[in-house]
Amino acid sequence: MKKSKSLLAVTILVYIFLIGPLLVIMAASFSETNYLKFPGEGFTLEWYRQILKVKSFGSAAKYSTIIAFVATFIALILGLPAAYALNRYRFKGKEVIKGMFLSPVLIPVIVLGFVMLRYVVNRFHLPALPSLLIGHTILSIPYVMRVITSSLANFDFSMEEAARILGASSGYTFFHILLPNIKSGIVSACIMAVINSFNNVSLSAFLTSAGVSVLPIEMMAYVEYHFDPTIAALATLMMVITLGVMLIIEKTLGLQSVV
């Protein structure tokens, strides 16, 4: 019992270290002081109103959302058939193909950003939005592949055969037999990919332009010149949304299936 008490003490300290700073940010967002301060003074919601006044945040939030969802969607379009083929068919070079689809996680994201800028954006003269979309799609592909591959591993392909024998077309079989069975895998893959893409900095730092930027980059740019609670208010808002997403995941899929 004594041992479990000292373990508990470490655990509590670790959790204070992990969660404490986030609570500090939340508390600081209500402070009346015009710089970030904890413990804050007084209580005001003024800084939340201030978020709307910073124009760059609005447009960056819009681009962040578009990029995260569209990139994940493209990754799904590219990754789902590949994951299906890798599980369903036997062919030569399977391991190589699998390795290729998972390779983006092996390359440091900051390197990926630099490579994209130098050899894709500059060579093809791509504007910021498509290059951000391409970059984030590359990031999302391994997430999609890993989770879908593991849910396809649990799928019994004889169900698919049964449907075909009973006269279903291959398209019908795909949408009505396969897809419903791996739905939760797809959803959790997409959630992870969207969150990862939304929070990404290293890649976006190379690919944003003056007009087209994403939220984390704009937040970093903002604190370089202002250190007021606006940024804490925005962070709090984002954390509340994250908590909401986590709650929905827990209620529907179970958090364990996603992580």
Place this chain on the structure above:
Amino acid sequence: MKSLFLIGVRVEKKDESQTISFKRFGRCDFKDAFGLSCHHDLHAERLGRPLLEKKTKIYLLFILPGCLFLAVFMLIPLFSLIFKTFFDESGAFSLANYFTLLQSTYFQQVFWRSIRLSLISTIVCAGLGFPTAYYISKYSKNKGVLMALAVFPMFTSPVIRSFSWMVILGKKGIVNQMLVSTGLIHKPISLLYNEFSMVVGFIQLFLPLMILSLIGVMDNISEDLNLAAGSLGASKMATFRHVVLPLSIPGLVTGSVLVFTGCLTAYTTPQLLGGTDTRVLATMIYQQAMSLGDWTQASVVAVVMIVVTILVSSGINAISRKLNPTI
């Protein structure tokens, strides 16, 4: 027909593996001899292949779009980047780019700082993560909540997490206030924009990964093993050392690789919590490329970073296999 089939198999089995003989039999002899497709299917099933599978190249249609996308936008660019670093400005093969970089004291400082900070962060994460994961896995009654609380920071932007340390460690931050009020120091000291704040940021960023990797393996350690060790007279400490610790090594290895490579390649935290004189590899790539416009130098640093990442992850895995061949 059946007996013929069996004879056929027996004959074939002599020199080749069973699967191959079935295959050959099903494909040629049987179908040609009797022209009955049902037998062919029967064989296909014995081969463990789905019934309706024809020899088809349709899988190419499924994998090609993704392969092309990754090849055009990632692999070819990456290889051109690596390739180009081996040539000098006149286009001749040379290792000059690497020599110049490796000899520069600035790069050496940055390189060893990256390694040092990643190593310290990994060790601290292992030290803090191990007891925490052990507690959550074996003693905690609110495992789900504790897991969720470990996941939450992972879902939160690294930008936000770094901000929070700017608030806490800043000159007017709570740590300085406490230190001044207890009389340990007279004036607020600078806790930010140095290696200390970077390590603190790294640990907070990657500790959840360590905890989750460890919980993953610790959950699979059966309680029976602990009881068995105890009933054979092992003390709690001995059980921990000889049962729990060795069985947790795979989780520790996975966690360490994730934390180390994560720290080595992280950009946001060193950018926000580090200063201009505490650059690491990731911030150096960005600085070389975006501020100084030195693409060649940035490429070489990028290649170094890739090599170190791969070496470290395969190195740690190799060492752990040597220590514990059962992994």
